[in-house]
Amino acid sequence: MAKVQAKDLLEQFKLELVAGEEGLEREFIMSDISRPGIELTGYFRYYPKTRLQVLGKTELSYFKDLSEEEKKDRSHKLCTRVTPCIVVTRGMDIPQELIDAANKRGVPLLRSPYKTTRVVSRLTNFLEAHFAPFTAMHGVLVDIHGVGVMITGQSGVGKSETALELVKRGHRLVADDSVEIRQEDYDRLIGTSPKLIEHLLEIRGLGIINVMTLFGASAVRSHKKLDYVINLENWDEKKQYDRIGMDEETIKIIDVDIPKATVPVRPGRNLAVIIEVAAMNFRLKRLGVSAAEEFSARLTKQISQEKENIGHIDYD
Incomplete structure (x- = not known):
């Protein structure tokens, strides 16, 4: 199976590298994508940290309403040692706390100018094609x-x-x-x-x-x-x-x-x-x-007709 690294996304989809350049050779181990919405509220018990993380307008709008301490805490927990990549969509401004955490942990932080649904769809197709049996x-x-x-x-x-x-x-x-x-x-x-x-x-x-x-x-x-x-x-x-x-x-x-x-x-x-x-x-x-079924139907019809003809023969 071919390896997929963060730099492959950067080249394939012409994304902008914002932070975490040293982690561009991080490898993906699965094709699943996560949009960490509930994690931004502080619930990280089931955070799928080994997946590609995508932040859209909804996630960043909520993030901006957090306090300074909460922003640093969420950014630190989002950027783990095994997180392959974080992609921000719609060309939105990225909070400095997230940039600092990505640089500190070496998590590639990429930005796309396109809508979230389009980015998720294209990334999913790309990863599933590479991770397919x-x-x-x-x-x-x-x-x-x-x-x-x-x-x-x-x-x-x-x-x-x-x-x-x-x-x-x-x-x-x-x-x-x-x-x-x-x-x-x-x-x-x-x-x-x-x-x-x-x-x-x-x-x-x-x-x-x-x-x-x-x-x-x-x-x-x-x-x-x-x-x-x-x-x-x-x-x-x-x-x-x-x-x-x-x-x-x-x-x-x-x-x-x-x-x-x-x-x-x-x-x-x-x-x-x-x-x-x-x-x-x-x-x-x-x-x-x-053609085979058509021939079979014709043959069955002919056999039925011949049986009917035999049944109508008058032996007297």
């Missing part, structure tokens, strides 16, 4: 008509070659060989490529090729939501493969169940076209259109 999988991730398709299978089965054909057909490569996956929500997986191999494809016999250089910036993208997994495997004559499409197979990645299909590989099969059609069919299913 993470894993890496062997495969190729491609954006096909807006569907994030990860192609898996044994080494040498043809994943990268299939991805290259898909790129030639106008789709976009996200990652080859290794896909880094983060769970950014309870049902949302985001796939990215390791920086070392970003935009690169390994084709046996050719070596490493740069997809963006060859096909342009429109042929790649930095990240994509993972929607569908297609596993390629060598054709097994003894195995029964799904021929209708009624079976709903899934694969569990971190805590999310992702729809999965198994496509057998044999000479003469155009895998790129098959995977492209599979992605398009997946989109239709999400819109409530299923």
Whole structure:
């Protein structure tokens, strides 16, 4: 998991450093954010001191009404040795007591010109993205008509070659060989490529090729939501493969169940076209259109009609 430090917020959101410069390398240990309202009244028993602290208009307005001794006491208790950072919103003036406490304890005190709700929302998204559950999988991730398709299978089965054909057909490569996956929500997986191999494809016999250089910036993208997994495997004559499409197979990645299909590989099969059609069919299913269910309904209707016809036969 990547480290997140106070200086990362300073750079990412272009905040103003007011005090506590020596603590810019303090690390965050969680993505939760706290707005210390009740703490300013003097109740610090359950103060979440290891969280990022955000002070908005309400908190600072109350703070200004405190006595001089109370301001020093609250500032001292807010700025602990483990508090990663304090952010003041709306570009408001920061009380000197808080600045002094932040400098004394080395707590980075930052200021943002934006509204509190906007600052909290952006900081939360940033921290949750970095602290999200993470894993890496062997495969190729491609954006096909807006569907994030990860192609898996044994080494040498043809994943990268299939991805290259898909790129030639106008789709976009996200990652080859290794896909880094983060769970950014309870049902949302985001796939990215390791920086070392970003935009690169390994084709046996050719070596490493740069997809963006060859096909342009429109042929790649930095990240994509993972929607569908297609596993390629060598054709097994003894195995029964799904021929209708009624079976709903899934694969569990971190805590999310992702729809999965198994496509057998044999000479003469155009895998790129098959995977492209599979992605398009997946989109239709999400819109409530299923060719397999339509075929099943037709078959059931025809069987019922034939039974009725048999029942009306007059044997006399």
